[in-house]
Structure formats: C-alpha cells, structure tokens
Amino acid sequence: MIAPRDHATPMASLLAGVRIAVTRTAQRGGPLADALRRVGATVHEIPLTRIESLDVAPLHAALRDLARYHWVLLTSVNAVDRLAQAVRELGLSDVMASRRLAVVGSTTAAACEAQGWRLPTVQPERMQAEGVLDEMASRSDVEGSRVLYPAAGGARDVLPDGLGALGALVDVVPVYHTVPDSAGQQRMLELVESGAVDLVTLAAPSAMDALLDALPPERASRLPVACIGPVTARAARIAGFPVKVESTAPTVEGWVRSIVQAYTTPAAGRPH
Known part of the structure; x- marks a missing residue:
C-alpha cells in the first residue's frame, strides 16, 4: 500500500491536479493507469509503441x-x-x-x-x-x-x-x-501542445524514443518524465527530458509510490 504523507491527506487526493500520460500498451498500462487514478491523478492512456x-x-x-x-x-x-x-x-x-x-x-x-x-x-x-x-x-x-x-x-x-x-x-x-504507434504519438503531441500533461511515464527506452520523435525538441526539454529503471532514466536524460521520477522498484506499486513521493515531499513542485 502507498501510505499518505500525513493523516490529513486522503489517499484518493495525493496526486489531485496532476495530469499523467501513461504510455504503455493498454494491456500493460491499464494497471498503472488504475493505480494512479486511485491516488487522485488525472490519467491519459496513450500507448506510444506496439509489439x-x-x-x-x-x-x-x-x-x-x-x-x-x-x-x-x-x-x-x-x-x-x-x-x-x-x-x-x-x-x-x-x-x-x-x-x-x-x-x-x-x-x-x-x-x-x-x-x-x-x-x-x-x-x-x-x-x-x-x-x-x-x-x-x-x-x-x-x-x-x-x-x-x-x-x-x-x-x-x-x-x-x-x-x-x-x-x-x-x-x-x-x-x-517494438515499433512506434503513430496514432499515440499524434495524440501525445496534441495534449502536450495544449498543456494538458504534467508528467509522462516511460517504461522502456523504446517508449522514450517514440516520445522524443513525437515532440519538438523545445517541448521535450520541458516535459517531466517518470521512468522505471536506470536504463530508461539514463536514455531519457541523454535525450534531454527532465527526469522527475526514477523508480528502482520494478512493480506498478513501487512506481506509483515513487511518483507520489515526487509530488508530496515538502520541496516537490506541483502543477498549478
């Protein structure tokens, strides 16, 4: 279970106001999307690759x-x-x-x-x-x-x-x-251009590549990402993405916990 930061913060509002794009395929991304919604995030499910x-x-x-x-x-x-x-x-x-x-x-x-x-x-x-x-x-x-x-x-x-x-x-x-999903890339571009995404989850370097290909360089350099594993995080940094979350826990629960911590620690910046 993900523990709230304090007793005054209900579990369902830990990520209230945070808009997150989940880039895994529907089958793999569904559990992550559901877990993020349970802690209050607004989630866009946008597969950027397909198998x-x-x-x-x-x-x-x-x-x-x-x-x-x-x-x-x-x-x-x-x-x-x-x-x-x-x-x-x-x-x-x-x-x-x-x-x-x-x-x-x-x-x-x-x-x-x-x-x-x-x-x-x-x-x-x-x-x-x-x-x-x-x-x-x-x-x-x-x-x-x-x-x-x-x-x-x-x-x-x-x-x-x-x-x-x-x-x-x-x-x-x-x-x-793994190949890029062009429909997902176009949808991601539209959401990022409209300012509707605060954080993008990346589970593999292939997803990072597809995200990079979808965006103008100036957008990529300002779009925070949440990576699972050091390999994906390293690839994202090299590509110029600001890595807000690098989760070393290889599970959905651990990944979500890392995202929650990134937004609920005293120094964390939340979207306005």
Whole structure:
C-alpha cells in the first residue's frame, strides 16, 4: 500500500491536479493507469509503441532441439508469451517444464509460473540484466552450459556478452520487436501542445524514443518524465527530458509510490 504523507491527506487526493500520460500498451498500462487514478491523478492512456511478432521459424528451430539447452533466459512478458505459444505448437510443454529458468523481474517470473513452468532458478533482487549476471556468476552450473534467449529484436547485448564471458554459449533468438504507434504519438503531441500533461511515464527506452520523435525538441526539454529503471532514466536524460521520477522498484506499486513521493515531499513542485 502507498501510505499518505500525513493523516490529513486522503489517499484518493495525493496526486489531485496532476495530469499523467501513461504510455504503455493498454494491456500493460491499464494497471498503472488504475493505480494512479486511485491516488487522485488525472490519467491519459496513450500507448506510444506496439509489439509486433517476428518470424517464428528461428524459435521453432531452436525449440526442436530444446533438450540441449540447460537454461532458458527470459527478460519480458512478451518473450514468455511468444515462447509459450511456440512450445504449445510444437508439443514441448513437458520438456520446457524441466528447463532451468533465469528471469529479469517479478512480472516475468509470474508469467512463467502462469504457464506451469518450474519456478525460476535465477531471479535476482536487482531486477535488471546486471542482476542476472551477478547471480549467474556465483553458480557452478553456468560455465559450459547452453542458454536459449528469446529476446526483443535489438535488445542490449549485456546478457549474451556477460554470459559468454562466464563460459556459457548463448543462442539469441529475436521473437518480437517494438515499433512506434503513430496514432499515440499524434495524440501525445496534441495534449502536450495544449498543456494538458504534467508528467509522462516511460517504461522502456523504446517508449522514450517514440516520445522524443513525437515532440519538438523545445517541448521535450520541458516535459517531466517518470521512468522505471536506470536504463530508461539514463536514455531519457541523454535525450534531454527532465527526469522527475526514477523508480528502482520494478512493480506498478513501487512506481506509483515513487511518483507520489515526487509530488508530496515538502520541496516537490506541483502543477498549478
């Protein structure tokens, strides 16, 4: 639960007057939008990107030899969904259920469990790529192992490079990619130009890129953003956005708590 700053501030008015644009897709952004509304924010749901699946043939080819993999590495719910569909299509559910899993994030872990797969063997408290590498480095069953990594197209090389340095052989198979949503970009531009947005949430560098492409540079430099994770926050700062919130908690609740704190601490500036 998010605690009010004091007993005089009702939970439902903590973010009263704050207008926030949630840029995730409807399926992923809905819980964040609902949580922000519960603490009083006015929320605009404006997906700036959409997910497109890539050719499944490379993933099917890897899965036909699934038994040779010691580990399956998963870093997003999108990857879990596409892997699960391919596993079902090939009738490999029993084999998949016995693979060791390494995941980034509690949401990805929950998606694996929902598929009936074994509990992740590696699920670091520091929920980013570097956290996985730290945990894998402490194990004795990584060197010489083979890892299947269904990934986003253009994903960072941190994990395959890091695991390779630990002696693992990593097969990276792109299964989806993120593309800009032009309708969302146009709507965002209109709202920002009309002064109807005080804060924009960004969950990934791809969303930041889409936001940057949608706005004139002078608007971007004055539009506060709330980022989840250091990678997105760093990309936003490099692009020139003022980062008002950098949440290190990888959950909706933690993200909302960080936003509330940014607007309710004594020195916080609130929109007029």
